[in-house]
Amino acid sequence: MNPHQVNRIDARAYTIPTDHEEADGTIAWQSTTLVVVEIDGMGHTGLGYTYAHASAAELIVGEFAEIVHRHDAFDIGRIALAMQRAVRNIGRPGVAACAISAVDTALWDLKAHVLNVPLAVLLGKQRDNVPVYGSGGFTSYDIDALQAQLRGWVERDGCRWVKMKVGSAPDDDPQRVAAARAAIGGAGLFVDANGAYTLKQAQRIAAAFAKQDVRWFEEPLSSDDRRGLAALRAALPSGMALAAGEYGWSADDFRALLDTHAVDVLQADVTRCGGFTGFLQADALCDAWHVPLSAHCAPALHLHAACAARRLEHIEWFHDHARIESMLFDGAPALRDGAIAPDLGRPGHGLALRHADAERFAI
Numbered sequence: 001m002n003p004h005q006v007n008r009i010d011a012r013a014y015t016i017p018t019d020h021e022e023a024d025g026t027i028a029w030q031s032t033t034l035v036v037v038e039i040d041g042m043g044h045t046g047l048g049y050t051y052a053h054a055s056a057a058e059l060i061v062g063e064f065a066e067i068v069h070r071h072d073a074f075d076i077g078r079i080a081l082a083m084q085r086a087v088r089n090i091g092r093p094g095v096a097a098c099a100i101s102a103v104d105t106a107l108w109d110l111k112a113h114v115l116n117v118p119l120a121v122l123l124g125k126q127r128d129n130v131p132v133y134g135s136g137g138f139t140s141y142d143i144d145a146l147q148a149q150l151r152g153w154v155e156r157d158g159c160r161w162v163k164m165k166v167g168s169a170p171d172d173d174p175q176r177v178a179a180a181r182a183a184i185g186g187a188g189l190f191v192d193a194n195g196a197y198t199l200k201q202a203q204r205i206a207a208a209f210a211k212q213d214v215r216w217f218e219e220p221l222s223s224d225d226r227r228g229l230a231a232l233r234a235a236l237p238s239g240m241a242l243a244a245g246e247y248g249w250s251a252d253d254f255r256a257l258l259d260t261h262a263v264d265v266l267q268a269d270v271t272r273c274g275g276f277t278g279f280l281q282a283d284a285l286c287d288a289w290h291v292p293l294s295a296h297c298a299p300a301l302h303l304h305a306a307c308a309a310r311r312l313e314h315i316e317w318f319h320d321h322a323r324i325e326s327m328l329f330d331g332a333p334a335l336r337d338g339a340i341a342p343d344l345g346r347p348g349h350g351l352a353l354r355h356a357d358a359e360r361f362a363i
Helices: 055-070 076-086 095-115 119-123 143-155 170-184 199-210 226-235 251-259 275-289 299-308 319-328 355-361
Strands: 008-023 028-041 044-051 130-136 161-165 188-192 214-218 241-244 265-268 293-295 312-318
Touching: 008 055, 008 319, 008 355, 028 055, 028 095, 028 319, 044 095, 055 076, 055 095, 076 095, 076 275, 095 119, 095 275, 119 275, 119 299, 130 143, 130 188, 130 299, 130 319, 143 161, 143 170, 161 170, 161 214, 170 188, 170 199, 199 214, 199 226, 226 241, 226 251, 251 265, 251 275, 265 275, 275 293, 275 299, 293 299, 299 312, 299 319, 312 319, 319 355
Parallel strands: 130 161, 130 312, 161 188, 188 214, 214 241, 241 265, 265 293, 293 312
Antiparallel strands: 008 028, 028 044
C-alpha cells in the first residue's frame, strides 16, 4: 500500500465561447476548450487543468489514471516519467503533453493540500508577487477595440507592458502597431506573430516596428525554425527582444531553443510543458543560460510556480484565459498595479472549480 494513496481521478472538458471573435497571425477561434483534472486522496482534492482538445480527458482517465494509482501520489517526478513513457508510441507532443501537464499540476496541488502549505512555499518562493503584461489585441479587433483594450490595461490596471497580435495582414501591421503605440504612451509594447511571417518578411517588418519602440517580437517565425529565429534575433534592432517557447512540450524543446541562440526570452506554458515539474525544468535551463523566462497564458495556474521560478520576468495576462479563470474558478487572482499575488492563506495553488458555473459549458 502506498502511504499517499489516490482514491479518484476525474477529468472533464468544457468549451467556453469567447466574448468576441479572436484571431492571430495563423488561426481564428470563437471558443476555448478547458480540460480540468481532479485527484482525490488522503481527504483532499488536487486540481489541475490545461487548454487543449477534449480528447486529453480520455487519456487522463484511462492510461494516466492507472499510472497514478500504481504510485505514491507524492512521487510526482516518478509519475511524470511514467506518463512520458506511456505515450512513447502515440507521440508525446501536443494533446499527450497537455494531459501530462494537467495531471502534474493536480498532483502538486494535492501534495500541497495534504501538507497544508501554499504551493509557492512548497516549491520555494522567490518573490511575493509577479508582474504581468496585458495580452490580447487580436487581429480580429478593429483599431478602436485594439486601442481600448491595450489602453485599459495600462491606465486602469497599471500594466507596464501590453501585447498585440500581428501577422494576419502583414501590410497592415505597421499601421496597427502605430495605433497601439498611440494608445499606450510610453508603456512597453510587445507583438506576437504566432509564426505567421517568413524570415524576409520578419526582417523587413521589424524595422517598421522599431520605429514604434516595439520591445518584444514573439514567434515572428515558427518556433520549429530555430535557425531562422537565431538569424533574425542576431539582426533585430537594438532593444527588441525575440521571444519563443510557448510550444515547448519538453525540456528538450527548451534546450534546443537555447542551444541555437534562438531567443532572448524563453517562454514556457505550464499547461503544455509537463506541468509545474516541466515549468521548473525550463526555469533551471534559463538559469544555466542566464536567459529570462516568461510564463505563457493561464495566469492563475502559473502564479505559484512563477513565484518560485528564479529567472521569471512576468506572466502573460491573456485576455481569453484570464476571463475564463475568473468565470469558473474560486481563488483566481485579481490584477492590481500591474501584478498578481498568491493568496498564502490558501493551501495549494488556491484554485477551486465552481462546478455549477462550469456545468453549462461541459462537453
